[in-house]
Amino acid sequence: MNPALVEPFIEAVPARRLGAHGTYIDMCANLPVNDPAKITVPTIIMRGQYDGIVGLDDLLEFLQRLPNADKEFATMPDIRHARHADEPMRTYHILFRSSPGGADLPEKAAKAQ
Numbered sequence: 001m002n003p004a005l006v007e008p009f010i011e012a013v014p015a016r017r018l019g020a021h022g023t024y025i026d027m028c029a030n031l032p033v034n035d036p037a038k039i040t041v042p043t044i045i046m047r048g049q050y051d052g053i054v055g056l057d058d059l060l061e062f063l064q065r066l067p068n069a070d071k072e073f074a075t076m077p078d079i080r081h082a083r084h085a086d087e088p089m090r091t092y093h094i095l096f097r098s099s100p101g102g103a104d105l106p107e108k109a110a111k112a113q
Contacts, residue, residue, distance in 0.1 A: 031053075031054060031058065032058070032062055036062050036063075036065035036066045036067075037065060037066075037067060039066055039067075039068070040067055040068055041068060042068055042070035042071065043063075043066055043068065043070075043071045043072075044071070044072045044073075044074060044094065044095065045059055045062070045063055045071075045072070045073050045074070046074045046075075046076055046091065046094055047059055047073070047074070047075055047076065048075075048076050048079035048080045048081055049075055049076060049077050049078060049079060050078070050079065050080045051079075051080055051081040052080065052081060053081040054081070059073070060073065074094045076090055076091075076094070
């Protein structure tokens, strides 16, 4: 953890969210944590509409830097950062809408049961 980031973080984050730890502080200060040029697989970036961690402009720049042309960006309405885990059906919809033959997958899954 970078100690110089602790005070600015405490000042910037509302008191009710001060449970963050050093790893979280470093992650926020050092985004992106991955080099987009090294991500060569098809990629979907999903962002919550109210994400307070990563700015929209930063994510769009990250998306532009991905070398694979098979890439998408999706905004999940009414969700904050990482809240998609609490909304699995929204995540499912985005992922399967984007995959080849994805529109047929829910139907195929229902028939298989």
